[in-house]
Amino acid sequence: MALGPRLDLRQSQSLVMTPQLQQAIKLLALSNLEIEAFVAGELEKNPLLESGGDDDGFAAPDGIDREVEAPALPAQAGAADSLIGQGMGEADAPLDVDYGAETFIDDGPGDRMTASATGAGSGGMDLAGGSGEAVDFDSFANPETGLYEHLMDQARARLSGMDLLIATQLIGQIDEAGYLEANLLQTAHGLGVPLFDVERVLGVIQGFDPTGVGARSLAECLALQAKEADRYDPCIQRLLANLDLLAKGALPQLRRICGVDEEDMADMIRELRGYDPKPGLRFSTDRAAPVTPDLFVRKTAAGWSIEVNGATLPRVLINRSYYVELAGGAQDKASKAWLADCLASANWLVKALDQRQKTIIKVASEIVKQQEAFFRHGVAHLKPMTLKAVADAIEMHESTVSRVTSNKYLSCARGLYELKYFFSSGVAASDGDGAVSAEAVKSHIKALISAEEPHAILSDDTLVDLLRAKGMDIARRTVAKYRESMGIGSSVQRRRQKALQGRAA
Known part of the structure; x- marks a missing residue:
């Protein structure tokens, strides 16, 4: 074989991940609210794109046809461009389709949310003031005051000079639960003041609202609240000094230490239960963000209806009239290339959003189909x-199903669930026929423990026998793992807790 340079012609196939394909894949993993933020960025960059929101019957300015939407298919793109080149952009028929109105029902939960957001159904009142957007009533609420600001306001009113400086140092080291994390000796050395002054200022802080703030331990926090309620007698003092025995349920030993009978001990325990172990949390400014569903599932006469939440899903339109106007003017080569790129990017975005919506509906439909027993009867039938089972059923890749089910929530008659919730491992059935979902097993364990009597606490071995009687072949260590994952204590802990509850009742 001769060695030397030569040219060979070979034919091969390969998958090319174009930037647009990569972006389309990323869109699948985004929720509707994240898609809205993404689309807002695209609207700023591309002059040919515009939002397809409701116009409430007002005429569009500058002759823009806001009813034109552009789910143009690749085969139609050339025909559309040829019409535009002839100055007939308005005749692009495939774009004059309201895809949402023709594909989705107009009386589902998503449409009701949209109607309420625009003030419809509110007795004729336009809550948005004619802007088409719902009023954010949370914006009228007074700004929440955090624990630090609340304590500093009280410190400025009662202290001054060096005492205020010490108080500022101490308040800055109080955590969100209201407990002081500072070392008083180190604080005194750092400020160059006697330890007595730091302890005296701390005593003033511990008299601030809320009661119990500035404590260095749970016992001190409860003691401050007992003093405020004028209940800090020697018996309560000894009880607070032995909270570890109370946690263990050693009530006979506690009665001997406190020198009280059973009735007085029950009163003391009841008193402690009325105190707040974390007084600072009532001033927490962290507000739980509400979860917005991406899909609605409801039972109809014909089966199950699955609808995308249109209230959070943005509609994107292509302003063809504006494109024709720009294309008809005098332009250089660079301007024409830029305008062509804008049109191609706009067409791609509309098609990508359309394809994303169809993929989500397809995956959700298969989930509802395979988990129909859950939607009919509850979590015990999950x-x-x-992911592979769903991917094989709809002939998609497993990674695509994983992206579709990420960060997306489904609302049904039984509540709000993340799509990932419906994917769980299985526990073998005792009869060898089929398997039971791990979530269903957890539901049975929780129901059995909730129904147990105080004098008949169920051990893990007993739970195994009861579950096997229900057709679930499960090991004791698996029951313990599921129980701990739900935050349920062992049989010893539950027996002790019920005994304390019975004493305090």
């Missing part, structure tokens, strides 16, 4: 399901 079946084990994997």
Whole structure:
């Protein structure tokens, strides 16, 4: 074989991940609210794109046809461009389609949310003031005051000079639960003041609202609240000094230490239960963000209806009239290339959003189909399901199903669930026929423990026998793992807790 340079012609196939394909894949993993933020960025960059919101019957300015939407298919793109080149952009028929109105029902939960957001159904009142957007009533609420600001306001009113400086140092080291994390000796050395002054200022802080703030331990926090309620007698003092025995349920030993009978001990325990172990949390400014569903599932006469939440899903339109106007003017080569790129990017975005919506509906439909027993009867009938099972059923890749089910929530008559919730491992059935979802097993364990009597606490071995009687072949260590994951204590802890509850009742 001769060695030397030569040219060969070979034919091969390969998958090319174009930037647009990569972006389309990323869109699948975004929720509707994240898609809205993404689309807002695209609207700023591309002059040919515009939002497709409701116009409330007002005429569009500058002759823009806001009813034109552009889910143009690749085969139609050339025809559309040829019409535009002839100055007939308005005749682009495939774009004059309201895809949402023709594909989705107009009386589902998503449409009701949209109607309420625009003030419809509010007795004729336009809550948005004619802007088409709902009023954010939370904006009228007074700004919440955090624990630090609340304590500093009280410190400025009662202290001054060096005492205020010490108080500022101490308040800055109080955590969100209201407990002081500072070392008083180190604080005194750092400020160059006697330890006595730091302890005296701390005593003033511990008299601030809320009662119990500035404590260095749970016992001190409860003691401050007992003093405020004028209940800090020697018996309560000894009880607070032995909270570890109370946690263990050693009530006979506690009665001997406190020198009280059973009735007085029950009164003391009841008193402690009325105190707040974390007084600072009532001033927490962290507000739990509400979860907005991406899909609605409801039962109809024909089966199950699955609808995308249109209230959070943005509609994107292509302003063809504006494109024709720009294309008809005198332009250089660079301007024409830029305008062509804008049109191609706009067409891609509309098609990508359309394809994303169809993919989500397809995956959700298969989930509802395989988990129909859950939607009919509840979590106890949830079946084990994997991403691969759904992917094989709808002939998609497993990674695509994983992206579709990420960060997306489904609302149904039984509540709000993340799509990932429906995928769980299985527990073998005792009869060897089929399997039971791990979530269903947890539901049975929780129901059994909730129904147990104080004098008949169920051990893990007993739970195994009861579950096997229900057709679930499960090991004791698996029951313990599921129980701990739900935050349920062992049989010893539950027996002790019920005994304390019975004493305090």
